[in-house]
Amino acid sequence: xxxxxxxxxxSPMLERDQVPADLADLYDKLLVxxxxxxxxxxxxxxxxxxxxxxxxxxxxxxxxxTLSGWYKELVATLVASLNRCxxxxxxxxYLAVQRGATQQQVDALGCFESGPFTEKEKxxxxxxxxxxxxGRAIDDAAFAAVCTFQFx
Numbered sequence: 001x002x003x004x005x006x007x008x009x010x011s012p013m014l015e016r017d018q019v020p021a022d023l024a025d026l027y028d029k030l031l032v033x034x035x036x037x038x039x040x041x042x043x044x045x046x047x048x049x050x051x052x053x054x055x056x057x058x059x060x061x062x063x064x065x066t067l068s069g070w071y072k073e074l075v076a077t078l079v080a081s082l083n084r085c086x087x088x089x090x091x092x093x094y095l096a097v098q099r100g101a102t103q104q105q106v107d108a109l110g111c112f113e114s115g116p117f118t119e120k121e122k123x124x125x126x127x128x129x130x131x132x133x134x135g136r137a138i139d140d141a142a143f144a145a146v147c148t149f150q151f152x
Contacts, residue, residue: 013042023048026055035098038091062095070100071121075128078109082132120149 012018016027016037023045030037044051062072073096080088093106108115112125123145130137 011043011046013039014045015042019045020048023051026051034095039087067124068100070096071124073099074101074105074109074121075124077106078112078125078128079132081109082129123149 014023016024019027026041027037030041041051041055044054062076063069067075073092077089077092077096080092096106097103102116104116108117109125112122117125123142127138127142127146130139130142
């Protein structure tokens with residue numbers, strides 16, 4: 001049977017008024033921190049344990065820590081671009097600026113070596129680019145470059 005395109009999603013994108021209270025709280029937090037509830041969360045909300053688990057994973061992964069949140073968003077944008085995933089490029093570009101990256105930094109990710117980045121930031125972006133290829137692509141020089149910087 002041939003596949004036909006549909007304008008209706010196979011996984012409904014649940015709005016705040018369609019989810020239980022614990023997920024409504026999550027939607028409220030996302031609105032405050034991101035300015036929007038991303039479609040990924042709306043789709044995953046069909047399975048409450050799944051969306052809550054993903055949130056538990058993403059909060060420390062993309063939150064403030066050893067690396068600043070805006071820099072993590074730039075790395076996520078770069079990797080999404082390397083993977084040619086327009087949805088994630090768009091989402092992480094927005095979040096990078098919202099969290100403190102400059103528009104010039106976001107726009108320069110495609111040619112970050114000549115962009116408005118410190119050597120420390122370039123080393124991390126190089127590392128992410130190599131890791132995207134393969135863990136084996138990270139040679140001693142690339143590893144040493146990120147190890148020389150304290151990312152704080």
